[in-house]
Amino acid sequence: MGQKIDPRGFRLQVTKDWSSRWFANNQSFASNLIEDIKIREFLMKKFGRRAAIGRVIIERPAKSIKVTMFTARPGVVIGKKGEGIEQIKKELQTMTTVPLHVNVEEIRKPELNAQIVGDQVAQQLEKRVAFRRAMKRSMQAAMKLGAQGIKIETSGRLNGIEIARSEWYREGRVPLHTIRADVEYATSEALTTYGIIGIKVWIYKGDMNVNKANLFKATKEEDKTNRKPGARKPAPRKRKVEKDAIA
Structure with a gap:
């Protein structure tokens, strides 16, 4: 039900995307997830509402971490001559063993x-x-x-x-x-x-302008996977024709 579920999860892959964008195997998935949670908690605790942070996106390309902060007050995060963002990098780097990069994006509205x-x-x-x-x-x-x-x-x-x-x-x-x-x-x-x-x-x-093929692609693939091997496809429904129309 749309009234009960989180609107973000309900629209994933259609109009919304994940806040953590990476793939991992079973061994490293838990550790990566814990790192993401710690990074977000640290940023919200350090800046909180003072910097008006709207969203934090974490990506992991090629054995590195890319953190993108969307804020309405980028000057509070960056600081004078970029001193603030350099301090953030040093503090976040202690939470992980791979190289970390921090980007700041401004929220216009x-x-x-x-x-x-x-x-x-x-x-x-x-x-x-x-x-x-x-x-x-x-x-x-x-x-x-x-x-x-x-x-x-x-x-x-x-x-x-x-x-x-x-x-x-x-x-x-x-x-x-x-x-x-x-x-x-x-x-x-x-x-x-x-x-x-x-x-x-x-x-x-x-x-949003969403292609109908993308909307129903997931449901079609799910039907294929759930169908038993060797099972016949359901026969198409015959269209009823009125006698008056034939006459």
Whole structure:
């Protein structure tokens, strides 16, 4: 169901791609995955919301690691004369044994990045801003910059109430079942005096031009693999013709 599953995993290989792009055998897969988790946790802990990091992509070409950071404030990451990024390379290199390269990409419209929007709402909640006001501010900013729809949900002890609850607001349309829809999804947390408040953000940017052959390629291959050897193909259905049309 599109309403329950993570929108990113639901659209993999169609409109979305993996954040970790590499192949490994059974022996090295676990160690590579642990390295990726440590790298992402280190970057988020070091910069966090201060640098407005939207996404971190990790690639492993030819026995090396390439880390690409997408941020709305590249100056915070790079530092003066590139001192900041050199320090990052040294600290990340201690986590792995292969050569590591770091690239920084700028996010031109941070209001359309789900992760940055979620972090901004979390920052406002931590500053005791009313959750409805924080949500509506972010939604209005996203719609002004061209988003076709946005939905934000907050869960927890909203406004300090004793019983936790969830509230969500939506502007425009956010199709969750349409695979070709370009929907960004992210989660964030606000650490308040009353406890943790969870935040979910969906941003719909429009439909992408996806070839139908690519959409159904995976399902056709799955049918071939699941078919028993020697089994006959299902006979094509005969088309019914109305008697009046023949006459």
